[in-house]
Amino acid sequence: MKRTSIQFLLTTILLISAVLLAAGGERPGKTTTGPGSEKILAGQSKIVGFHIDMNIAQFRGEYLKERLKFLADLGYNTIVWEVENNIRWETCPECVASDAFTKEEFKDVLAYSRKLGLEPIPLLQTIGHCEYVLKNEKYKRLAELPERIDQYCPRHPEVVPFLRKWADEYLEVFGNIRYFHLGADEAYALGQCPRCRAYAEEHSLSELYVGHINAVSQSLADKGIRPIIWGDMILHHPEALDILSRKIMIFDWLYDRYYGRGEVHVWGQGNRGRDDLDAVTRERFGAYLYPLGDEPGRDADPFYTADFLEARGFDVVICPSSSCYGDSVYAPRPFFHMRNTYDSFRKGLSGTRKGAVLTSWTVHLFPWELQETSMDLPQFIVHHPDGDLAAYEKSYVREHFGVDDRRFFVAAGLLAKRGLFNYAADLGFFKDARPAPKDYVVNRLDELAKDGTLEKETKACETRLEEYRQGLAALREYSKVVKKGQKELEFWDLAARNLVNRAEAGRILLKDRMEGNHDEIRAEAGRILTRLRAIRQETEAAYLTRIKPRRTKEIMQWMYDSVETALEKVAGWTGGDAKKGKAKEKTRA
């Protein structure tokens, strides 16, 4: 056969395959029916995305590149860039982080990601979560309420022009893009300033929100770029949905939904069982909650919001999470996130949905390396559309550790529950990235004593400590049987040691409150403090290779400082003794 004929034949085969795949993948093993009885349709037509949150984790460029390669190899085709203040923006120079990327540096990262086939979607906060802007004095006038820094006033005459200007600057950095994410979630102060209240009384909260989103997105839509918003606010206030531009895509996020949960989330109300759904909710969403009727025994569909929005003419992307509220700062809840990610990607990659994006909120601080149990899932779903989570776990341990032993998930699961002083809200830091008060833990202990919950907390602490110790022991056992993947296990090992140390710290701090300070408690607090400092150093070294130095320092402060202060006090290591015993003890025990 002549060379041109071979080329022709190959091209024909490729074209036929492409057509088959586009038609729903008639290749054996490429199709399936999910809980919604719809086929999984991967390939280029759907967004298979990962969300990079740099609000808290200000990643180093080299590390980002390494992880982008990793994500591309896993079959992702899109990155949502929540860059916040990590580029040297001229529109808002006051909010720029001191070690932010120059535009050239970041363009280099973007060029690399494009080369890997990862389409960038920039994200600019346009109503809620603008803490990094409003915490600067100069911008306080743009706030919805003077005492809050988390929301712009959508009716302030300067807000929309400011955001449009900033969006233009984004375009200059991101170049040719098809989509632009406007954030717009969790605007909890909506309609509370006098100007907005008056508007909402005359129109509605929904119209206030929709009017703002339409205004901010217009200039993008005019340029042929599709704006995106998170779905929570419009699902909470859907009355004016008809006037929201259909050019806007909706990212329908929810991190605790999966089939078989028995409850569904109603925005503005929380999780609801079938008997707790009010008349308005049933009227509005009933056809999507119970597409086959609400006969007892049929569960409501947790993805009803996506079907509702699609029926109203919107393009929808489903967003699960590999790191979200409810996690500790040291380790995620792997199975919890896997269920959410599995069902969400199956929903997003089937039917007329536009895809799915895995979110990864870095305020929970633990590294991406501990989120791979969720990050690997989209690829598995595409290649094994009939595979369930048990099959996925088998494939995960085979791929990562070269064995068929699933006990990795037992070990990781033992580290999943958060406990006293090991999660963001219990350490006094939040998404606004302000320093946690050094005496936060001491004050929390005062509160617990006042509430009379010291004993209850001690019991919970003992239970967590036992679980974390078992988890650590299980990891050590597991690392003896694996054929590869030691590096991944080392990340889990460090998490386990941090969790054990934190539970020990919590227990001794509570004991000191209950028994009063004495020699035995002082000595034990000193030993725990010594181990804490050594683990802190080790953790800091691990973060420094990933996160920029200034932010690494802040992360260490959030994770350790207030616990260290409380332990120093109990151990009597104040003043000249404060550095006593620093990092002498071997921690890998």
Ligand SMILES: [Zn+2]
């Ligand atoms: Zn307002």
